[in-house]
Amino acid sequence: MHWTTHIITGANLGGALDNPALAGLLGYASHALLDAIPHHDPDREIGYVIDSMLGGLILLYLRKKDKYKQSPNLSSVLSGAFFSSMPDLELVVKIFGDVKAERFFFPTHNGEVQHRRISFWISLFLETSIVALSFFACRYFKNRKRLT
Numbered sequence: 054m055h056w057t058t059h060i061i062t063g064a065n066l067g068g069a070l071d072n073p074a075l076a077g078l079l080g081y082a083s084h085a086l087l088d089a090i091p092h093h094d095p096d097r098e099i100g101y102v103i104d105s106m107l108g109g110l111i112l113l114y115l116r117k118k119d120k121y122k123q124s125p126n127l128s129s130v131l132s133g134a135f136f137s138s139m140p141d142l143e144l145v146v147k148i149f150g151d152v153k154a155e156r157f158f159f160p161t162h163n164g165e166v167q168h169r170r171i172s173f174w175i176s177l178f179l180e181t182s183i184v185a186l187s188f189f190a191c192r193y194f195k196n197r198k199r200l201t
């Protein structure tokens with residue numbers, strides 16, 4: 054699954070939970086779940102670089118956004134975003150050379166848990182839907198908390 058998808062869904066998870074430790078733990082676990090969903094991985098390194106840059110910009114945006122700066126749940130949002138995307142950091146070594154999948158730690162990266170490969174456009178639709186669902190779930194839980 055794309056790094057950007059992990060970051061946004063993790064941030065939404067953290068925003069909904071408002072608990073940095075739980076957001077980090079569930080964000081880390083969500084990485085395995087999202088990686089196991091059928092998706093399209095980029096064919097060339099440039100796809101990973103673009104995805105990484107987009108994800109990094111979103112992390113910076115979350116950190117700089119005034120609304121979140123004043124929000125008490127900023128640490129929960131950042132924890133969810135960081136820990137849900139962290140497992141992909143081990144894949145950075147692929148940029149510098151050919152690395153066998155068995156050398157990776159995370160089970161969805163080393164082949165222990167595999168995913169079905171689908172077309173780019175179906176994957177884009179699916180990942181966009183997952184991001185939208187996480188956004189609305191976050192808003193729902195935040196509104197529910199505010200009303201109680």
Ligand SMILES: [Zn+2]
Nearest residue numbers: 054088140141
């Ligand atoms: Zn991954």
